[in-house]
Amino acid sequence: MDVTIGAYIIAFFFAMNIGASGTAAAMGPAYGSGAIKRRFVAMLLVGGGAFVGALFGSEVVKTIGAGVIPESFITTEVAIIILLGATFTLFFANWIGIPLSTSEVVVGSLVGVGLAFQSLHVSNLFTIFLCWLIVPVVAFGIAYMLGRGIKNIEPKWTFLHTNSTWKKVLTALVIMTGLVESFAAGMNNVSNAVGPLVGASLISMEQALLFGGLFLGLGSMVFGSKVLETNGKKITRLSLLQGSAVSFTGGSLVIVASVFGIPVPLTQVTTSAIIGIGASNHGFQLREQMVLKQIIHVWVLSPVVSVVVSYSLMLIFIHKDVxxxxxxxxxxxxxxxxxxxxxxxxxxxxxxxxxxxxx
The missing domain is CATH 1.20.5 (Single alpha-helices involved in coiled-coils or other helix-helix interfaces)
Known part of the structure; x- marks a missing residue:
């Protein structure tokens, strides 16, 4: 099989796995709050939103394609290695149902390749790492403050729960904010699958965004159910207003980052917002602590694993250094x-x- 075709297959399969992880990040709040009762509907909506968002993701694609390691090093074979290192890590996380940042595994895979070539754009990498630390903390803080406000409002404004018209408005609101976040997911995360292809000049920017978005949406419907359950119902239960606050917080922060071409961990941002809402409502419960601990372990381990995998593949297939x-x-x-x-x-x-x- 031609190596170029192999690169396409791996990239688009990776895009499907990104769609699975993005489902939990974008529609978890709407599903967890009961605004969307059927998992398939949630995955279908996030798939459509992610596809549209992917069409606007060119700035982040440029960062993944040439912002971490020099573009001149990204050949077809190297692009395959980058994608294999990231795909292996992400597929395993989706299989066990843990929401994982695709940005972390792709940047980790790029770092592994850069270490093998002894060439990295350190300043860009530092900016990305700094955003990985700051943005989830900001998401937690915003969601916590919004959660405190919602906690004070909901008992006083009882019509929000008793009046059928207002309940429909809130249901529409949480679904709309979920669509905004799914748009953000596509805008930021499609680069993780197609960025190496663009960097290797295997596909044009327009084609990359179109086909990457299509497979991103398909992955939402095929692989997303386990991760949706984890983010939607196993971390904390959300009201309609709380679900809207989570999606608005995550979506707006990720869209801002995407405009500046920064790949950020959407799942970390959303999960941090969910935890912020939960903490504002009733503090940290034991169930939330256990799920959070498991997710943090995977978050820390995932970029390290992708670094090791991609670096090892570089040693075997590029440098022949067994x-x-x-x-x-x-x-x-x-x-x-x-x-x-x-x-x-x-x-x-x-x-x-x-x-x-x-x-």
Whole structure:
């Protein structure tokens, strides 16, 4: 099979996985609040919104295609390696139902390639990392403040819940804000799939946005159900006003970032907003803490995994350096083995102490 065709297949399959992750980020609040009761309808709406948003994502595509590593290094083979490193990480996360930032895994994969070439646009990379830290915190803060206001308003304005007309208005509002966020998802995240293709000059910008958007929307309907459940119902329950606040917060922040060409973790932004709403309403519950802990672990691990995968693929297929790869694998096995050994020792000491045999 021609390597160019292989690059297209991997990129568009990756776009489908991005659509799956974006479903939870964009329509999780609407689904969790009950504005949309059927999962398929939620995935269908976010797919359409993401497709339209993708058509406006050229600035972020430019960043992914040439803003992290020099464009001259991105050949067809390198584009495939970038996409493989990111796709592997994202597909695994979707399979276990954890909302994952596609921006993190793609930038991580780009960094792995850049390390192999010993060439990175460090200043651009620093800006991206800084936004990854700041934007979710801002989302949490905005959502927390909005949540406090909603908590004071809802008990006083009882007509919002009792009057059928107002309930329909709120339902329409949360769906509309979800569509805004799905638009933001397409605008920011389509670059993660097609950016390497544009960087390698395998496809024009217009074609990249069109086909990337199509497969993004398709992925929402095919792969998105597990992630939708996690973000919509397993973190915290949302009222219609709360769901609108979450989607408005996430969507507006991501659209602003997209205008400046910055790939940001949409799922982190939305999940942070959901947690902000939950914290303003009743503090951190045990269920939310457990889900949040699991998601944070994946967020931290995902870019590291994609760095390692893409760097390893570069060593094998581009540099033909199996010796360095062997050393990497050996060090990884030794590290994992040491961590596991320490865990077993700690567990054994705890068991001894609990059994009354310790000092």
């Amino acid at each position: 010796y360095t790869l062997f050393i990497m694998i050996t060090v990884s096995i030794a590290t994992l083995g040491s961590v596991r050994f320490l865990q077993l020792i700690k567990k054994e000491r705890q068991s001894t102490h609990d059994g009354g045999s310790g000092i």
